Amino acid sequence: MKILLFQGLVGLSEAMYLWLVAAGLSLIFGVLRVLNFAHGSLYMLGAYLTFYFFGLLGGNFWLGLVVGPIFVAGIGLLMERFFLRLVYRLEVAYQLLLTFAFVLIFNDLVKLIWGPIYQALPMPSGLNDSIVLLSRAYPAYNLFIIILGPLIALGLWLLLEKTRWGRLIVASASDKEMASALGVNVPRLYTRVFMLGAWLAALGGALSIPIRPVSPGMGETIIIEAFIVAVIGGLGSLKGAFVGAILIGLLHAYGVLFLPVFEMALAFMLMAVVLILRPWGLFGTRET
Amino acid sequence: MRKRRTPVFNSGSRQALHNRAHLGVVGGLNENRLKVYKGFGLIFLIAVLMVLPQVASRFYVYITLQILMLSLFALGFNFLFGYVGLLSFGHAAFYATGAYATGLILKNASTSLIPGVLGGTLIATLLALIIGFFCVRHTDVYFSMLTLAFGMMIYSLAWKWREVTGGDDGLIGIPRAPLEIPGGLRVSMRAMPNYYYFVLAISVLAIFLLYTIVKSPFGLVLQGIRENPGRVEFAGIPIKRYRLLAFVISGFFAGLAGALLAPLENTVAPAVADWTKSSEPILASLLGGVYTFAGPIVGSALFILLKESIVRRTEYWLLVYGIILLAILIGLRGGIVGAVFQRKGKKK
Numbered sequence: 001m002k003i004l005l006f007q008g009l010v011g012l013s014e015a016m017y018l019w020l021v022a023a024g025l026s027l028i029f030g031v032l033r034v035l036n037f038a039h040g041s042l043y044m045l046g047a048y049l050t051f052y053f054f055g056l057l058g059g060n061f062w063l064g065l066v067v068g069p070i071f072v073a074g075i076g077l078l079m080e081r082f083f084l085r086l087v088y089r090l091e092v093a094y095q096l097l098l099t100f101a102f103v104l105i106f107n108d109l110v111k112l113i114w115g116p117i118y119q120a121l122p123m124p125s126g127l128n129d130s131i132v133l134l135s136r137a138y139p140a141y142n143l144f145i146i147i148l149g150p151l152i153a154l155g156l157w158l159l160l161e162k163t164r165w166g167r168l169i170v171a172s173a174s175d176k177e178m179a180s181a182l183g184v185n186v187p188r189l190y191t192r193v194f195m196l197g198a199w200l201a202a203l204g205g206a207l208s209i210p211i212r213p214v215s216p217g218m219g220e221t222i223i224i225e226a227f228i229v230a231v232i233g234g235l236g237s238l239k240g241a242f243v244g245a246i247l248i249g250l251l252h253a254y255g256v257l258f259l260p261v262f263e264m265a266l267a268f269m270l271m272a273v274v275l276i277l278r279p280w281g282l283f284g285t286r287e288t
Numbered sequence: 289m290r291k292r293r294t295p296v297f298n299s300g301s302r303q304a305l306h307n308r309a310h311l312g313v314v315g316g317l318n319e320n321r322l323k324v325y326k327g328f329g330l331i332f333l334i335a336v337l338m339v340l341p342q343v344a345s346r347f348y349v350y351i352t353l354q355i356l357m358l359s360l361f362a363l364g365f366n367f368l369f370g371y372v373g374l375l376s377f378g379h380a381a382f383y384a385t386g387a388y389a390t391g392l393i394l395k396n397a398s399t400s401l402i403p404g405v406l407g408g409t410l411i412a413t414l415l416a417l418i419i420g421f422f423c424v425r426h427t428d429v430y431f432s433m434l435t436l437a438f439g440m441m442i443y444s445l446a447w448k449w450r451e452v453t454g455g456d457d458g459l460i461g462i463p464r465a466p467l468e469i470p471g472g473l474r475v476s477m478r479a480m481p482n483y484y485y486f487v488l489a490i491s492v493l494a495i496f497l498l499y500t501i502v503k504s505p506f507g508l509v510l511q512g513i514r515e516n517p518g519r520v521e522f523a524g525i526p527i528k529r530y531r532l533l534a535f536v537i538s539g540f541f542a543g544l545a546g547a548l549l550a551p552l553e554n555t556v557a558p559a560v561a562d563w564t565k566s567s568e569p570i571l572a573s574l575l576g577g578v579y580t581f582a583g584p585i586v587g588s589a590l591f592i593l594l595k596e597s598i599v600r601r602t603e604y605w606l607l608v609y610g611i612i613l614l615a616i617l618i619g620l621r622g623g624i625v626g627a628v629f630q631r632k633g634k635k636k
Contacts (some may be wrong), residue, residue: 035429086618092428093375097570098617100377104567112604201489220563224440227433272322272422275430 006136006251015249016149020204021222022229022241023156024197031173031193031235034084037099039201039225041106046072046112046202047214051119069202076198078189091152110216141210153242169193177238189194226269234284299596341481349484355592356491362584363498364541365569370508370578371606372534373514375432377566378439381419382539384446384561386412386546388453389464391556400468401477401551406578408547409540415541416475424531439566441609446558458557462550477551487548494544501537502581565607571609574616
């Protein structure tokens with residue numbers, strides 16, 4: 001029993017990374033109606049840039065954690081403002097292809113700058129220990145993530161529900177022509193939403209540094225998982241992304257225990273079931 | 289001049305990225321003369337290809353082989369994208385399955401080339417049926433992501449299923465089996481020119497087959513489904529079944545391309561299922577023009593030649609390609625073949 005609970009905690013901490021990336025993906029899709037293929041690459045860039053700033057700023061992980069994702073948000077700004085915006089009037093396929101082009105570019109760029117081998121960072125001091133939980137040693141860092149995740153979720157929720165800008169985002173997501181007619185600068189809003197999504201993904205990447213290897217391939221796997229999470233939760237729904245991430249995180253954690261061979265297939269199958277029974281996701285809205 | 293009924297493929301729809309100027313070119317020229325030009329051009333091209341091994345070095349024969357195989361791969365992909373409007377990011381799954389299946393057949397079951405290649409292609413087509421069944425129920429974004437996900441699944445299968453695929457060592461020692469036709473003919477394929485002629489013959493046949501499919505009523509219906517699925521459905525056509533059939537055909541060509549690869553290289557490694565491999569037909573089709581039949585073929589030639597020259601200077605050819613793709617998407621939206629037609633039209 002204790003093992004089960006413990007494994008659940010492991011799953012929860014993984015869920016938080018998934019959530020950060022999936023939330024950004026879902027947000028961008030919900031508002032801009034674009035599936036950002038390059039979201040996994042933004043996650044990867046978040047990890048690499050935080051790693052870089054960590055080195056540059058004299059070994060302070062927390063400072064790197066602040067600066068890195070902001071830098072990636074800046075990259076998101078360039079992506080949306082100067083490239084993505086130009087293809088909104090084209091078919092969806094071409095927008096997908098544009099983000100795909102960025103995947104190609106970022107992948108090689110990272111290899112060019114940092115080389116193809118794995119990078120690793122030591123655990124930040126202060127969170128280096130394990131805490132004894134349920135009579136097993138649980139890494140303190142993971143606990144930190146489990147606490148931080150919902151805090152960010154809360155912050156996002158507050159942003160969308162309580163602030164003016166947040167409500168403008170929701171309005172533009174449901175009816176952008178109306179919002180525009182009412183005076184909302186929709187293109188600028190789109191850019192900022194994209195930046196927010198990029199920031200979330202980068203934060204996920206940055207936070208994952210101490211416990212996952214940083215390599216050029218890390219973007220590819222996370223985009224699929226994030227997509228599965230977003231689909232299960234409902235593309236466009238942040239609450240859905242949160243719930244979906246927890247589901248998938250737990251699924252992975254328990255899957256590894258009981259059915260190690262099928263691990264990746266499990267998430268797939270869950271997505272397939274959702275797509276068949278309720279294609280707009282658990283918390284999504286049926287679109288006409 | 290006879291008023292030509294414009295085919296749906298080039299109709300002026302909202303997504304007018306294709307060579308709308310095709311109207312201009314054809315309206316200006318005598319249609320029959322254009323057909324004659326095209327016919328001569330084709331014959332000339334085939335003649336050149338047939339003579340190639342006699343006059344060019346082994347290297348160029350090899351390059352042309354790669355172009356032929358990528359053309360089949362890209363034609364398969366673009367059948368789905370340009371004609372049906374479904375963007376697949378995981379087509380390397382079928383390419384890889386064709387390659388691995390052919391390799392396995394030639395290593396273990398058959399000593400003759402055609403059963404190997406045919407068997408590999410058919411297994412890939414079967415996979416396309418299975419994967420297609422799950423994917424065509426959705427469109428646009430979901431379809432693309434599902435194909436990407438399936439592609440990655442096949443890639444990890446190629447890595448992990450060591451007993452069958454050899455894992456990251458790959459399948460080695462695949463014989464380039466001789467071509468045997470029952471009734472006595474047995475031609476060794478060891479020499480590159482021999483295998484080249486085999487691939488050339490198969491490619492020409494396959495391309496011709498695809499051309500007839502595209503120009504058939506079935507092909508027109510598919511384009512209709514791309515332009516306005518609702519309307520086609522109201523006309524009583526089961527669009528999911530049509531899409532599935534198109535997906536299977538698309539997988540057939542991708543699988544054929546992979547099947548031809550296995551005897552050529554004598555090894556198959558998991559990299560043939562990688563997502564970067566899936567991006568090759570995409571890039572090739574976009575380079576050449578997704579809304580024309582010959583676009584993927586032209587694009588494949590450009591792709592291979594460009595790649596050869598880039599790879600000499602830098603290993604980061606994906607970066608270069610990403611930039612080229614960006615440029616195409618933002619600028620030349622019809623690809624090169626489309627752009628050529630556009631310029632001709634504008635002159636008029």
